[in-house]
Amino acid sequence: MVQTRLTNNKKKGSRAEELAKEQRAISVSEFFLKNRHLLGFDNPRKALLTTIKEAVDNSLDACEDMRVLPEIDIKISQASEERFKVMIEDNGPGIVKEQIPKIFAKLLYGSKFHKLKCSRGQQGIGISAAALYAQLTTGKPTRIMSKTGQNSKAHYYELHLNTKTNDPEIIKEEVREWEKDHGTKIEMEMEGRYHKGKLSVLEFLQLTAISNPHATIKFKGPDDEIKEFIRGTEELPVDAKEIKPHPYGVELGILISMLKDTRQKTLQSFLQSEFSRVSAKVAKEICQKAGIFERARPSRIARNEADNLFSSIKATKIMAPPTNCLSPIGEEQMLKGMKKEVDAEFYASITRRPNVYRGNPFQIEVAIAYGGTLPGDSLVKVIRYANRVPLQHQAGACSITKSVIQTAWRNYGLSQSRGALPAGPALIMVHMDSVWVPFTSESKEAIASYPEIVKEVKMALQECGRKLATHIRQVVRKREQLKKAGLFNAYIKELASSLAELSGDEKGPIQDDLNHYLTQKLPLVNGEKNGKN
Numbered sequence: 001m002v003q004t005r006l007t008n009n010k011k012k013g014s015r016a017e018e019l020a021k022e023q024r025a026i027s028v029s030e031f032f033l034k035n036r037h038l039l040g041f042d043n044p045r046k047a048l049l050t051t052i053k054e055a056v057d058n059s060l061d062a063c064e065d066m067r068v069l070p071e072i073d074i075k076i077s078q079a080s081e082e083r084f085k086v087m088i089e090d091n092g093p094g095i096v097k098e099q100i101p102k103i104f105a106k107l108l109y110g111s112k113f114h115k116l117k118c119s120r121g122q123q124g125i126g127i128s129a130a131a132l133y134a135q136l137t138t139g140k141p142t143r144i145m146s147k148t149g150q151n152s153k154a155h156y157y158e159l160h161l162n163t164k165t166n167d168p169e170i171i172k173e174e175v176r177e178w179e180k181d182h183g184t185k186i187e188m189e190m191e192g193r194y195h196k197g198k199l200s201v202l203e204f205l206q207l208t209a210i211s212n213p214h215a216t217i218k219f220k221g222p223d224d225e226i227k228e229f230i231r232g233t234e235e236l237p238v239d240a241k242e243i244k245p246h247p248y249g250v251e252l253g254i255l256i257s258m259l260k261d262t263r264q265k266t267l268q269s270f271l272q273s274e275f276s277r278v279s280a281k282v283a284k285e286i287c288q289k290a291g292i293f294e295r296a297r298p299s300r301i302a303r304n305e306a307d308n309l310f311s312s313i314k315a316t317k318i319m320a321p322p323t324n325c326l327s328p329i330g331e332e333q334m335l336k337g338m339k340k341e342v343d344a345e346f347y348a349s350i351t352r353r354p355n356v357y358r359g360n361p362f363q364i365e366v367a368i369a370y371g372g373t374l375p376g377d378s379l380v381k382v383i384r385y386a387n388r389v390p391l392q393h394q395a396g397a398c399s400i401t402k403s404v405i406q407t408a409w410r411n412y413g414l415s416q417s418r419g420a421l422p423a424g425p426a427l428i429m430v431h432m433d434s435v436w437v438p439f440t441s442e443s444k445e446a447i448a449s450y451p452e453i454v455k456e457v458k459m460a461l462q463e464c465g466r467k468l469a470t471h472i473r474q475v476v477r478k479r480e481q482l483k484k485a486g487l488f489n490a491y492i493k494e495l496a497s498s499l500a501e502l503s504g505d506e507k508g509p510i511q512d513d514l515n516h517y518l519t520q521k522l523p524l525v526n527g528e529k530n531g532k533n
């Protein structure tokens with residue numbers, strides 16, 4: 001008996017030791033190597049799109065931050081059958097010299113992760129992941145040129161990322177002249193595949209032009225095709241403010257680490273200064289409910305006390321978070337974006353009031369284009385956006401698509417089969433604007449189905465749907481009447497002759513009377529609305 005236990009113990013011990021030899025830290029870059037699909041680099045087509053997307057998102061964020069109208073130039077040229085050179089240049093604030101290597105050659109390095117502010121980027125893993133992908137597939141370094149002001153010189157870098165240490169390696173570093181006042185230019189060479197149409201770079205740029213009507217984007221493709229998306233407004237998006245987290249949105253683990261890290265000396269001041277909407281009264285109430293002295297040192301709060309604190313936060317009534325952190329596109333600007341990029345006969349848009357999910361403020365906007373050149377015999381195209389960034393992949397997994405399907409479109413003049421998207425000559429745009437968009441994965445392609453979000457999207461769709469319904473009712477009726485009037489018109493001459501024969505009267509006045517009836521009694525022929533029917 002004793003003997004067996006000893007043997008087992010020995011066995012266990014030695015196996016653990018064997019395992020210990022294999023156990024080591026995994027660098028984020030090694031993780032990326034194996035899981036590149038998580039960040040949108042699953043295949044050569046998508047890799048090219050993701051690279052352009054990450055760079056354009058950063059340029060738009062940077063220009064917005066500087067309050068300058070974005071001018072973005074993109075060039076894709078073919079280096080060999082499967083290799084492409086990409087260049088993205090912007091007129092943003094540029095990047096200070098010391099930061100350039102880390103931004104482009106260190107994963108998880110950025111300025112937006114710790115901020116609760118509406119921005120396109122979040123994780124600080126976008127552009128460095130593209131640079132790493134380029135390096136892995138072609139071995140070529142990423143080339144950066146950046147200038148921060150009229151009176152400074154540009155800094156040029158060629159960079160590699162050390163995949164073991166996740167640190168930048170500087171291949172070349174130079175001071176250069178650049179005619180631009182300020183901005184950033186990125187060049188990479190990578191394995192890719194260029195295509196047009198669905199899920200292409202051009203589709204991304206056009207969708208971006210709709211949600212960013214203030215941006216001018218110029219593109220030159222590998223086949224020398226040139227496409228320019230010229231801005232439709234000089235108005236910059238609202239300058240969104242950064243906010244502190246709302247207590248309702250904080251998770252227990254985060255609360256514990258915030259308690260450890262805070263510089264505040266008392267629990268009450270910690271609650272008041274690290275969160276939004278916590279007044280002295282609310283802070284005291286939370287402490288009281290948790291049974292913790294309000295002057296307690298945050299770093300001394302024990303684990304079970306943190307548990308109590310967490311539940312008492314949930315049990316306390318706290319004002320909703322401020323919404324000046326949001327930057328909706330706006331009804332008017334959405335129409336401008338749609339009108340310049342989509343050729344339709346009718347446009348409507350709606351911006352809902354801000355709402356909150358898990359303590360995070362968000363806002364939903366919907367725009368619909370109808371008729372014109374939009375194809376009438378297929379399912380409606382739904383274009384999804386999060387913080388103005390088009391979401392092109394994983395439509396089925398996205399709460400926006402689900403909400404569109406769950407809306408009863410027959411009420412609004414479109415046909416719809418059960419459990420499907422509506423059909424008809426329409427395009428539906430849905431935008432979610434939030435300080436933290438709950439994506440279903442790191443590649444930021446689909447929005448998670450929080451009930452608050454689904455509800456708001458549906459409300460916005462219904463509200464915009466009602467505008468569409470009014471238009472369809474009027475247009476369809478008008479067209480039908482015009483058709484009837486047209487038929488009648490064709491027979492007027494014949495009818496006048498027959499009536500003249502029957503009555504023995506002159507044909508001319510009868511025909512005049514009939515024409516008068518057609519144009520005056522059926523006012524729609526004159527373009528007026530027939531209010532009676």
Ligand SMILES: Nc1ncnc2c1ncn2[C@@H]1O[C@H](COP(=O)(O)OP(=O)(O)O)[C@@H](O)[C@H]1O
Nearest residue numbers: 058062110111112121122123124125126127184
């Ligand atoms: N074109 C640019 N102009 C100015 N700053 C930039 C530009 N591109 C990237 N940056 C800076 O580099 C950081 C890292 O970018 P990125 O890896 O895409 O992560 P994220 O956008 O999620 O923060 C950004 O947070 C921003 O501060």
Ligand SMILES: [Mg+2]
Nearest residue numbers: 058121126127
């Ligand atoms: Mg980014």
